[in-house]
Amino acid sequence: xxxxxxxxxxxxxxxxMTGWSPPHLAGVVESIWHFDGTVSYLxxxxxxxxxxxxxxxxxxxxxxxxxxxxxxxxxxxxxxLQTGPLLVESPGSHCRVxxxxxxxxxxxxxxxxxxxxxxxxxxxxLQDVVGPAARELQERCLGAGSAEEQVRCAxxxxxxxxxxxxxxxxxxxxxxxxxxxxxxxxxxxxxxERTGLTKTRLATMFRDxxxxxxxxxxxxxxxxxxxxxxxxxxGPLADIALAAGYYDxxxxxxxxxxxxxxxxxxxxxxxxxxNSVSVAEPAERT
Numbered sequence: 001x002x003x004x005x006x007x008x009x010x011x012x013x014x015x016x017m018t019g020w021s022p023p024h025l026a027g028v029v030e031s032i033w034h035f036d037g038t039v040s041y042l043x044x045x046x047x048x049x050x051x052x053x054x055x056x057x058x059x060x061x062x063x064x065x066x067x068x069x070x071x072x073x074x075x076x077x078x079x080x081l082q083t084g085p086l087l088v089e090s091p092g093s094h095c096r097v098x099x100x101x102x103x104x105x106x107x108x109x110x111x112x113x114x115x116x117x118x119x120x121x122x123x124x125x126l127q128d129v130v131g132p133a134a135r136e137l138q139e140r141c142l143g144a145g146s147a148e149e150q151v152r153c154a155x156x157x158x159x160x161x162x163x164x165x166x167x168x169x170x171x172x173x174x175x176x177x178x179x180x181x182x183x184x185x186x187x188x189x190x191x192x193e194r195t196g197l198t199k200t201r202l203a204t205m206f207r208d209x210x211x212x213x214x215x216x217x218x219x220x221x222x223x224x225x226x227x228x229x230x231x232x233x234x235g236p237l238a239d240i241a242l243a244a245g246y247y248d249x250x251x252x253x254x255x256x257x258x259x260x261x262x263x264x265x266x267x268x269x270x271x272x273x274x275n276s277v278s279v280a281e282p283a284e285r286t
Contacts, residue, residue: 048083054077082120183245
Protein backbone atom coordinates (compact mmCIF):
# COMPACT_ATOMS: atom_id res chain seq x y z
CA UNK A 1 0.00 0.00 0.00
CA UNK A 2 1.31 3.43 -0.94
CA UNK A 3 1.49 6.66 1.00
CA UNK A 4 -1.92 8.17 1.66
CA UNK A 5 -2.98 11.64 2.73
CA UNK A 6 -6.24 13.14 3.96
CA UNK A 7 -7.36 16.45 5.44
CA UNK A 8 -9.66 17.12 8.39
CA UNK A 9 -11.56 20.30 9.14
CA UNK A 10 -13.87 20.00 12.15
CA UNK A 11 -14.47 21.37 15.65
CA UNK A 12 -11.42 19.32 16.66
CA UNK A 13 -9.13 21.38 14.43
CA UNK A 14 -7.75 21.57 10.95
CA UNK A 15 -4.93 19.34 9.75
CA UNK A 16 -3.53 17.10 7.06
CA MET A 17 -2.47 13.58 7.98
CA THR A 18 -0.08 11.61 5.79
CA GLY A 19 0.54 7.93 6.48
CA TRP A 20 2.32 4.86 5.19
CA SER A 21 2.65 1.24 6.25
CA PRO A 22 5.80 0.27 4.29
CA PRO A 23 5.32 -3.29 3.02
CA HIS A 24 9.06 -3.94 3.18
CA LEU A 25 8.98 -3.11 6.91
CA ALA A 26 6.01 -5.33 7.78
CA GLY A 27 6.47 -6.86 11.22
CA VAL A 28 8.74 -4.00 12.25
CA VAL A 29 6.72 -0.86 11.56
CA GLU A 30 2.96 -0.60 11.91
CA SER A 31 2.83 2.83 10.27
CA ILE A 32 4.68 6.08 9.72
CA TRP A 33 2.53 9.19 10.03
CA HIS A 34 2.97 12.90 9.47
CA PHE A 35 0.72 15.55 11.06
CA ASP A 36 0.56 19.13 9.77
CA GLY A 37 -2.00 21.51 11.26
CA THR A 38 -3.67 22.78 14.41
CA VAL A 39 -5.96 21.25 17.04
CA SER A 40 -8.72 22.89 19.07
CA TYR A 41 -8.05 20.86 22.22
CA LEU A 42 -4.56 21.34 23.59
CA UNK A 43 -4.50 17.99 25.35
CA UNK A 44 -4.98 14.45 24.11
CA UNK A 45 -5.30 11.30 26.19
CA UNK A 46 -3.74 8.27 24.53
CA UNK A 47 -3.95 4.64 25.58
CA UNK A 48 -1.75 1.52 25.48
CA UNK A 49 -1.65 0.05 21.97
CA UNK A 50 0.98 -2.67 22.10
CA UNK A 51 3.29 -0.47 20.00
CA UNK A 52 6.23 1.81 20.70
CA UNK A 53 6.36 5.35 19.36
CA UNK A 54 9.20 7.32 17.82
CA UNK A 55 8.38 11.03 17.44
CA UNK A 56 10.27 13.56 15.29
CA UNK A 57 9.25 17.14 16.03
CA UNK A 58 9.48 19.22 12.88
CA UNK A 59 8.22 22.42 14.52
CA UNK A 60 6.91 23.20 18.00
CA UNK A 61 7.34 20.40 20.50
CA UNK A 62 4.69 18.51 22.41
CA UNK A 63 4.68 18.12 26.18
CA UNK A 64 3.96 15.13 28.38
CA UNK A 65 1.65 15.96 31.28
CA UNK A 66 2.22 14.09 34.54
CA UNK A 67 0.98 15.01 38.02
CA UNK A 68 -0.27 18.33 36.70
CA UNK A 69 3.10 19.31 35.23
CA UNK A 70 3.86 19.54 31.50
CA UNK A 71 7.38 18.44 30.51
CA UNK A 72 8.71 19.47 27.11
CA UNK A 73 9.45 16.48 24.89
CA UNK A 74 12.82 15.88 23.29
CA UNK A 75 13.13 16.90 19.64
CA UNK A 76 13.47 13.22 18.81
CA UNK A 77 11.38 11.41 21.37
CA UNK A 78 10.94 7.70 22.07
CA UNK A 79 8.06 6.27 24.03
CA UNK A 80 8.45 2.76 25.40
CA LEU A 81 5.57 0.30 25.46
CA GLN A 82 2.73 2.23 27.07
CA THR A 83 1.19 0.53 30.11
CA GLY A 84 -1.33 3.18 31.16
CA PRO A 85 -3.02 6.37 29.98
CA LEU A 86 -0.79 9.17 28.71
CA LEU A 87 -1.70 12.84 28.48
CA VAL A 88 0.13 14.89 25.84
CA GLU A 89 -0.15 18.61 25.18
CA SER A 90 0.05 20.34 21.79
CA PRO A 91 2.42 23.31 21.29
CA GLY A 92 -0.72 25.42 20.91
CA SER A 93 0.07 26.71 17.44
CA HIS A 94 0.47 25.31 13.97
CA CYS A 95 2.72 22.29 14.26
CA ARG A 96 4.32 19.60 12.18
CA VAL A 97 5.29 16.28 13.70
CA UNK A 98 6.12 12.84 12.38
CA UNK A 99 5.72 9.57 14.22
CA UNK A 100 6.63 5.93 13.73
CA UNK A 101 4.52 3.20 15.33
CA UNK A 102 6.82 0.26 15.93
CA UNK A 103 6.06 -3.34 16.83
CA UNK A 104 8.00 -4.38 19.96
CA UNK A 105 10.10 -7.01 18.18
CA UNK A 106 10.89 -4.39 15.54
CA UNK A 107 11.84 -1.89 18.24
CA UNK A 108 14.18 -4.45 19.80
CA UNK A 109 15.96 -4.71 16.47
CA UNK A 110 15.84 -0.99 15.74
CA UNK A 111 17.08 0.27 19.10
CA UNK A 112 19.34 -2.63 20.05
CA UNK A 113 18.55 -2.30 23.74
CA UNK A 114 16.47 -4.27 26.28
CA UNK A 115 12.94 -2.90 25.91
CA UNK A 116 12.10 -3.45 29.56
CA UNK A 117 14.26 -0.38 30.24
CA UNK A 118 11.97 1.72 28.03
CA UNK A 119 8.54 0.38 29.01
CA UNK A 120 6.23 2.89 30.66
CA UNK A 121 8.45 5.84 29.75
CA UNK A 122 7.02 8.43 27.37
CA UNK A 123 9.74 11.01 26.88
CA UNK A 124 13.10 9.40 26.17
CA UNK A 125 15.61 11.22 23.99
CA LEU A 126 16.34 9.12 20.90
CA GLN A 127 20.00 10.19 21.11
CA ASP A 128 20.25 8.48 24.50
CA VAL A 129 18.88 5.29 22.95
CA VAL A 130 20.69 5.02 19.59
CA GLY A 131 23.41 7.68 19.78
CA PRO A 132 24.48 9.92 16.85
CA ALA A 133 22.23 8.06 14.39
CA ALA A 134 19.33 10.02 15.88
CA ARG A 135 20.62 13.28 14.39
CA GLU A 136 20.92 11.64 10.99
CA LEU A 137 17.19 10.92 11.06
CA GLN A 138 16.37 14.48 12.07
CA GLU A 139 18.61 16.07 9.45
CA ARG A 140 17.20 13.91 6.66
CA CYS A 141 13.61 14.69 7.61
CA LEU A 142 14.18 18.42 7.97
CA GLY A 143 15.94 18.46 4.60
CA ALA A 144 13.05 16.71 2.83
CA GLY A 145 10.72 18.91 0.80
CA SER A 146 7.32 17.35 1.55
CA ALA A 147 5.45 15.17 4.01
CA GLU A 148 5.72 12.22 1.62
CA GLU A 149 9.49 12.66 1.33
CA GLN A 150 9.87 12.93 5.11
CA VAL A 151 7.92 9.70 5.61
CA ARG A 152 10.16 7.96 3.05
CA CYS A 153 13.27 9.35 4.77
CA ALA A 154 12.15 7.79 8.05
CA UNK A 155 11.57 4.43 6.34
CA UNK A 156 15.01 4.58 4.74
CA UNK A 157 16.67 5.35 8.06
CA UNK A 158 14.93 2.36 9.65
CA UNK A 159 16.05 0.04 6.84
CA UNK A 160 19.67 1.10 7.40
CA UNK A 161 19.40 0.50 11.14
CA UNK A 162 17.92 -2.95 10.65
CA UNK A 163 20.82 -4.03 8.44
CA UNK A 164 23.01 -4.22 11.54
CA UNK A 165 20.42 -5.10 14.17
CA UNK A 166 20.29 -8.02 16.62
CA UNK A 167 17.94 -10.84 15.72
CA UNK A 168 15.08 -11.50 18.17
CA UNK A 169 14.66 -14.97 19.64
CA UNK A 170 12.27 -16.91 17.33
CA UNK A 171 10.26 -18.22 20.29
CA UNK A 172 9.71 -14.71 21.66
CA UNK A 173 8.83 -13.30 18.24
CA UNK A 174 6.31 -16.12 17.71
CA UNK A 175 4.75 -15.66 21.17
CA UNK A 176 4.34 -11.91 20.68
CA UNK A 177 2.85 -12.44 17.22
CA UNK A 178 0.34 -15.00 18.56
CA UNK A 179 -0.78 -12.68 21.36
CA UNK A 180 -1.28 -9.88 18.85
CA UNK A 181 -3.03 -12.11 16.30
CA UNK A 182 -5.47 -13.39 18.92
CA UNK A 183 -5.91 -9.91 20.41
CA UNK A 184 -4.91 -11.05 23.87
CA UNK A 185 -7.51 -13.80 24.12
CA UNK A 186 -5.01 -16.62 24.57
CA UNK A 187 -3.58 -18.80 27.31
CA UNK A 188 -0.02 -17.72 28.11
CA UNK A 189 0.66 -21.14 29.64
CA UNK A 190 -0.34 -22.83 26.40
CA UNK A 191 1.95 -20.56 24.39
CA UNK A 192 4.82 -21.18 26.81
CA GLU A 193 4.41 -24.94 26.45
CA ARG A 194 4.67 -24.56 22.67
CA THR A 195 7.97 -22.69 23.04
CA GLY A 196 9.49 -25.19 25.45
CA LEU A 197 10.73 -22.35 27.69
CA THR A 198 10.34 -22.26 31.46
CA LYS A 199 7.95 -19.71 32.93
CA THR A 200 10.85 -17.64 34.30
CA ARG A 201 12.87 -17.83 31.10
CA LEU A 202 9.93 -16.80 28.92
CA ALA A 203 9.09 -13.85 31.19
CA THR A 204 12.70 -12.63 31.28
CA MET A 205 13.31 -12.89 27.53
CA PHE A 206 9.90 -11.47 26.70
CA ARG A 207 10.47 -8.44 28.92
CA ASP A 208 13.84 -7.81 27.23
CA UNK A 209 12.59 -8.16 23.66
CA UNK A 210 9.00 -6.87 24.02
CA UNK A 211 9.15 -4.66 27.09
CA UNK A 212 6.62 -6.26 29.45
CA UNK A 213 5.59 -9.75 30.54
CA UNK A 214 3.51 -11.91 28.18
CA UNK A 215 0.53 -11.57 30.54
CA UNK A 216 0.61 -7.77 30.49
CA UNK A 217 1.13 -7.74 26.71
CA UNK A 218 -2.00 -9.88 26.34
CA UNK A 219 -3.93 -7.56 28.67
CA UNK A 220 -2.94 -4.57 26.53
CA UNK A 221 -4.17 -6.22 23.32
CA UNK A 222 -7.40 -7.38 24.93
CA UNK A 223 -7.97 -3.86 26.25
CA UNK A 224 -7.32 -2.40 22.81
CA UNK A 225 -9.89 -4.71 21.24
CA UNK A 226 -12.45 -3.71 23.86
CA UNK A 227 -11.85 0.00 23.20
CA UNK A 228 -12.38 -0.49 19.47
CA UNK A 229 -15.59 -2.45 20.00
CA UNK A 230 -16.91 0.19 22.39
CA UNK A 231 -15.93 2.95 19.97
CA UNK A 232 -17.79 1.17 17.16
CA UNK A 233 -20.86 0.73 19.35
CA UNK A 234 -20.94 -3.03 18.72
CA GLY A 235 -23.74 -4.02 21.12
CA PRO A 236 -24.23 -3.98 24.90
CA LEU A 237 -21.14 -3.65 27.10
CA ALA A 238 -21.72 -7.13 28.56
CA ASP A 239 -21.51 -8.62 25.06
CA ILE A 240 -18.46 -6.54 24.21
CA ALA A 241 -16.70 -7.78 27.34
CA LEU A 242 -17.18 -11.41 26.31
CA ALA A 243 -16.21 -10.69 22.68
CA ALA A 244 -12.98 -9.07 23.87
CA GLY A 245 -12.07 -12.07 26.04
CA TYR A 246 -13.03 -10.82 29.52
CA TYR A 247 -14.81 -12.95 32.13
CA ASP A 248 -17.64 -10.44 32.36
CA UNK A 249 -18.41 -6.72 32.18
CA UNK A 250 -17.07 -5.86 35.68
CA UNK A 251 -13.76 -7.47 34.68
CA UNK A 252 -13.64 -5.31 31.54
CA UNK A 253 -14.63 -2.18 33.47
CA UNK A 254 -11.78 -2.71 35.95
CA UNK A 255 -9.25 -3.22 33.16
CA UNK A 256 -10.43 -0.11 31.31
CA UNK A 257 -10.13 2.00 34.44
CA UNK A 258 -6.59 0.75 35.07
CA UNK A 259 -5.30 1.04 31.51
CA UNK A 260 -7.19 4.12 30.33
CA UNK A 261 -8.16 5.96 33.50
CA UNK A 262 -11.76 6.00 32.23
CA UNK A 263 -14.90 3.93 32.74
CA UNK A 264 -16.62 2.71 29.55
CA UNK A 265 -19.31 5.37 29.92
CA UNK A 266 -16.69 8.11 30.27
CA UNK A 267 -14.90 6.87 27.17
CA UNK A 268 -18.16 6.85 25.21
CA UNK A 269 -18.99 10.39 26.33
CA UNK A 270 -15.53 11.75 25.50
CA UNK A 271 -14.60 13.62 22.32
CA UNK A 272 -12.63 11.15 20.21
CA UNK A 273 -10.43 11.78 17.18
CA UNK A 274 -11.36 10.32 13.76
CA ASN A 275 -9.75 6.96 12.92
CA SER A 276 -8.48 6.76 16.49
CA VAL A 277 -9.59 5.95 20.03
CA SER A 278 -7.56 8.83 21.49
CA VAL A 279 -9.57 11.32 23.52
CA ALA A 280 -9.46 15.13 23.25
CA GLU A 281 -9.40 16.75 26.66
CA PRO A 282 -9.77 20.31 28.00
CA ALA A 283 -6.45 21.67 29.22
CA GLU A 284 -7.56 21.80 32.85
CA ARG A 285 -8.29 18.05 33.09
CA THR A 286 -5.40 15.83 34.18
